[in-house]
Amino acid sequence: MLTILLILIPIATGLLTLSLGGRSAKQLALIGALAELATALVAWTQFDPAAGAQFGFDYAWIASAGISFAASIDGISMLLVLLTTFLTPLIILSAFGHSYKNPSAFFSLILFMEAALVGVFTATDAFLFYLFFEAALIPVYFLAAVWGGENRLKVTFKFFVYTIFGSLFMLVALVYLYYQTPGQHTSAITAFYDLQLTPYAQGWVFWAFFVAFAIKMPLFPFHTWQPDTYTESPTPATMLLAGIMLKMGIYGLIRLLLPITPLALMQWGTLAIVLSVIGIVYGSIIAIQQRDMKRLIAYSSFAHVGLMAAGAFSITLNGLQGALIQMLAHGINVVGLFFIVDIIFSRTNTRYLDHLGGITQTSPRLSVYFMMLLLGSVALPLTSGFVGEFLLLAGVFEYNNWLGAVAGLTIILAAVYLLRMFQKAMFGKTNSSTEHFKDLTFNERAVLIPLTILVFWIGIYPGTFLKMTEPAVNQLLRFIHN
Template sequence: MLTLLLILLPIAAGVITLLAGERMAKQLALVGGLASLGVAIFTWLQFDPAAGSQFGFKYAWLASGGISFAAGIDGISMLLVLLTTFLTPLIILSAFKNDYKNPASFYSLILFMEAALIGVFTATDAFLFYLFFEAALIPVYFLSAIWGGENRIKVTFKFFIYTIFGSLFMFVALVYLYYQTPGEHSSEIAAFYQLQLSPAAQGLLFWAFFIAFAIKMPLFPFHTWQPDTYTESPTPATMLLSGIMLKMGVYGLIRLLLPIVPLGMEQWGFLAMILSVIGIIYGSIIAIQQSDMKTLIAYSSFAHVGLMAAGVFSSSLNGLQGALIQMLAHGINVIGLFFIVDIIYSRTKTRYLDQLGGITQSTPHLSVYFMILLLGSVALPLTNGFVGEFLLLSSVFAYKGWLGAVAGLTIILGSVYMLRLFQKSMFGPKSKWVEGFQDLTASERAVLLPLIVMVFWIGIYPSTFLKITEPAVNQLLQLVNN
């Protein structure tokens, strides 16, 4: 029942926040986010990685059709539930320094988004997975469309159409799989794992799943919605999109595509790997050329997710473990970096690198936090980014040596665009835009400090998190190989 509580608690908190009105919206939303984090930590402490799916529930949804409202938590789900519940209260707290119109609606949408994300990561019924996969789109759409930038309507409409289009392919695939289950049919994801599908059917299903998840992550060439959406959305929505929502796509590859269509992976996995590696290099090169700090980080996120996908398509233990730990590390780093950009913008009213400079002269705390998150992003040893990137690159090297060499350029290119970001914004003479720039406030440090702790925790002692996922990943790979 803990799984059900994890889903329902943010919904209840969101409803209370919405009904409470403007005065208490921030505080109630934060309490709701922290309560979900508390339940997630309690669940983690009770969790046995070797015991498979736990804390589950199953209620008849469409009983005559064998469709259930069913969810549970295994090691893969546990890691992503922890990520979601850890980042959500920080996202809420990061918004405190801004005055958003109609804050009750704003903060309740963040909590509804959290509930949908937890639903995606815990669903054991395929149609419930699809329901939450689509439901997660609704809150972030309104967050971006109502509180976004000048071009928000056009950009969010493109984002909505893209993702709905991709999801339709997945829905068709799920309906097909449902009708392939024997007897009275079942929509349990575990039942889909047992299907013996022809190579031709698996090839078509591969593309149905791949398109849906590639758009959500996104992967090259399905990425064109991402940079503008990240840039135009309010920073909390951008944090949700980049820190957590894109992980739904990588999770879908691991949970559905890899074990359901292994023969499809044999047919098309190499092409998918090529597209992933292209995205790494393409995203990095475009990031180097950006002058808008927010757009630069958006393209860096695009490059990072390409490496995660490449690890999944390697179908190896290192690749899957690397993708999972990198999802955790990337969520922490990108949330911190987007928050720092928002801090700089709130004080200077600009995000353009050619208008900034000299910030570090009066901001020792901001400079240190910024540099630590940056070094985590470029995978410096003993930081969180190093563990996942090492595992991912080793898996791609094992898959194809030359592809690993090309993907390895991300180390150099990532250092170039991230150090350029820091140099041009923080060093050099002070520009007129940064006169009177003040260092971090107490609430801003409260957001950044937990992220910094996680940067070093994951980098120095990654086994805390790798041992959560390893039994589930081994079981998944055994299923694929069989």
């Protein structure tokens, strides 16, 4: 019951916001998002990690074809549902300081996207997973295309073509797997785990899934849509893309690709990790060269997701646990950093580091929150990023020492580009853009305080989340190594 509520609440409140919103659209959207968060917290308090999938429902969708509207929550899903429902109200609140044309449509699209994301993370039917996977694309497309920057139409068209192209590969693979199920065909994801596919069949299914999920994350060399889309989109859409939506790709790897194609992993897993590691180094080097803060964080996100994918492809307990905890940590950190860039832009009308400086002199509160979120991103011990990166690197080292050593460069390179960004923007002399810079408002602190709390909660008490996901990860590893 709780799972279906988690899907329906944002849809219902999104429709209410769209039809009755007007000037109160943002308040209605925030109330709906908070109701969704409260429902997720109730599910979390009742959740038993050792009991497997819970709070499920299963209704016949296309009964004659064995396709169901079915979803439930296990430890992996619970983590990502919590991330989605925690970040969405903060993303909505972060938009309170801006005036958007047609706010009813703007805020309702955020809620519709939240519903699709929760659907992706809880679906237990493969075609339902695909439906929500594609549905999440529609709201963010319109958010970027209608409320984005000058080049929004060109950029969003490229994003749309990339993601649709990749999703078609996934659909072909799902249809193939569906017809391989014995007797009365079924599209239950667990039924796909039990298929005894030949190495050749697993090979092409592997690549069909890989292309779909690599575009969504994105991984090198499927990343070219990402920096432009992140930069041109309005900040709430960028937060949704980086904080939550890219996690759909990593979740797809963990939920579908790894357990369904274990033989193909033996053949192609190393190549997948190599591409992931190339993305880490390449994204970091490009980030160092950026002058636009928003674009710098976009490349930083690209580099971080490469490490998460490498850990997942290591198919070790450390690697998979690291990928999951890092998805949570990255979502918190990147949403906070994009919001701070948006605050700076709203006061100075520039995101370029060469045009900034001296902000600490007039904005001590902003400086403190900025530094705490930044330290979480560079994986300082006792912050959120440290736990995930430690486990991820341990998993990649366990797979291959050389690949682990190269992947470890992410810690050094991230410190270079992020600390340099902080130094250029916040220290030095003020100029005409920054000399009258105002410190944080109440609403801005209301967004940053919960994010900062999570940075240290994850870093100091990681067991809160690792214990929740470990039973589900161990079960997944049994499917892979069976």
